Amino acid sequence: MLAAPGALGSVEDAKPPGQSSQAKTSNEVFRQKFVEHCSSCHGMDLAGGRAPSLFDQTLLESRTDEALHHTIDAGRPAAGMPAFKGVLSDDEIWHLIQFLRTSAGAMKGKRPFVESPNNRIVDSAKQKFRLEVVAAGLEVPWGMALLPDGRLLVTERPGRLRIIENGRLLQKPVAGTPTVRVGHDAGMFDVAVHPDYRRNGWIYLSYAETLPGYVAPPPSGDAPAPIPPSMTVVVRGKLDGDEWVQTQTIFRAPPALYTSSGVHYGSRFTFDRAGHLFFSIGDRGSISAAQDLSTPIGKIHRVNDDGSVPSDNPFVHTHGAVPTTWSYGHRNPQGFAWDPVTGLLWASEHGPGGGDEINIIERGRNYGWGVITMGRQPGIDQRAESGMEQPIVYYTPSIAPSGIAFYSGDRYPRWRNNLFVAGLAGQQLRRLEVQDRRVVAQEVLFQQFGRTRTAIVGPEGLFYVLLQNPTGGTTGLKLEASTPGMVVRLMPVD
Known part of the structure; x- marks a missing residue:
């Protein structure tokens, strides 16, 4: 009691x-x-x-x-x-x-870290499965996407795009990708393949960019070098063999928004059935900006596949508003998934001190960051406010939710239409049972194989999961330290 x-x-x-x-x-x-x-x-x-x-x-x-x-x-x-x-x-x-x-x-406490998950059996509540290492040797893997020919694209935060072919990580990264600002959270982020890739060949990348033309001031005694201002950028390009070509800019913020803050870049992708691209931009450490419609930070954006503005976006006719904005009041969204039953867009978002959120993202809605939070942020004491959305579920202690995915295949039949959430701080893959707009049950599938960045479903109906060796806490490493990572696949066990 x-x-x-x-x-x-x-x-x-x-x-x-x-x-x-x-x-x-x-x-x-x-x-x-x-x-x-x-x-x-x-x-x-x-x-x-x-x-x-x-x-x-x-x-x-x-x-x-x-x-x-x-x-x-x-x-x-x-x-x-x-x-x-x-x-x-x-x-x-x-x-x-x-x-x-x-x-x-x-x-x-936490379960002891298992460095090699290969062939480990997990007997979860509704599905027994075996972890199979698809490819190791990655460094801080961040995003991944499958090409129609079965090759797997993986981004590494230090600024590389890698290709895994027939279960083998190609030795050389893709050449010619954009120059990336690396430091703290900054680096290369997500990768996505156009829904009509077979016809047009477009691949999308997000990354942190140093302010174009920035020149660092001369050194001053023993003072540390200043952190260059940076910002999230979204581009698309094509693969010509192992080379990145035909780069086109989808999103680049005005120079005034580049900041020396090294946090909250976003930046996840998803496409809807009509071919619109959704992408997230975190608040970049500027809390109040998430409520300001005149800036793109702290927002989820919706654009046509070439970066142009859809005519039916919610703020197209709002004076001073960024017209690509789809929703606002976001802190740092890092996961998107479409519910196969309802067609609703779900998203994960990092909270400040607890209060990590899973939300349903809808046209023009305000998700409250800067005014309300379920976490602990100095200066924000409200948990609810009229006109602002409440999370579907939230987590304290934090699990640092990143990539998310719904399952709709038949390889794990008892997981059908469940939502899967990758957790960084929790080193976990979490399964959520969803009914309409509610989460009715949850299960942690594993929490001992390292920082779990994202999960996607392959064409054969199997889950592919990105893992990274632990950082922070008792590891002796900074939270943002570079450690090895890998891609694993969840193989059903009857």
């Missing part, structure tokens, strides 16, 4: 400079409130005290944030728990709930 407030928290793929210290300070504040109001009954660890531990993962997973908030606010007099209404503000209760969930996740 509860005798005091609880909480949520998170570690994301990358955060703006200074945010981690702010989050730590906030965490300490609510740790002290927990000590003051709760620890005498519930203890400070999994052992609990006179009453059960509030850091018990099973207990927390069985209750929604709203249920926890009600219990803390109203108390449980029959069990000897006082009401905290009037003692703690509404915001303090929400933050305490975040503290509980974050702390519980840390106490639970």
